[in-house]
Amino acid sequence: GQRTYFEQQRELLLSEIATNMENVLQNINRLNRSLEGVIAVGNEFSQVEGLWSTFEGVMTKPEETPKDEPAD
Template structure:
């Protein structure tokens, strides 16, 4: 009988755990294991986010170059529009007569 009592007790000199305590201990161990999984997944997510940020930072020089190109191209149409407006103001009388002559010749 002493052998039977020793096998049910995990540590000599301690009392047996009740069903509630066994279930509580099992749940605590499961929760601890799940917390470890959550921590591992958060660390993995953190590494992924750091990698994404690093890739984004690698493109900062390319972005600056394209931004400069965009600014130059945005100025070019404005300058072209200003130049056309100046040419139209200078040549308004001649351009209108020449256009009418070409249209009349095509209709005859």
């Protein structure tokens, strides 16, 4: 039988929605891969960050001077 104009338009819109949802899924997967790459690069710097944090801690530690002795 003949489909009504409404049914034709509904079918077109549903097809368009399905196509766009597929595009969204592909883009989400692409974003996920990018984020995984960013995390992997960040993890590679964790040891360097730890080393610099230790260095900073040593460099910012105040000099130990006896407080009870009067300065000359």
